[in-house]
Amino acid sequence: MKKFTLNFVSKLIFFVFVVTASQLLSAQDVILIEKGIDNDGNPTLFNAIMGDTLTNGERAHPNAIYRLSRNQIYPVEAGLFIDFNI
Secondary structure, eight states: HHHHHHHHHHHHHHHHHHHHHHHHTOOOOOOEOSSOOTSOOBBOOOOHHHBBBBBTOOOOOOOEEEEOOOOOOOOOSOOOOOOSSS
């Protein structure tokens, strides 16, 4: 019984290690959009998502999650044409 328990515990520890490592490797960037309108009255949602690019036009954070704040209004003045995975 002691051998069975030791074998089970070692497999459990290995499983937890593999799951934790895989989650760390596939982590996503969370980008917080704090307010829906900037100080000049411009909507921030479109600018934050479409402006998240490098100088060569590639996405800066291809696995990004855009988190919105509670109790904020995020006006959308135009449709978003998104030609990348969301």
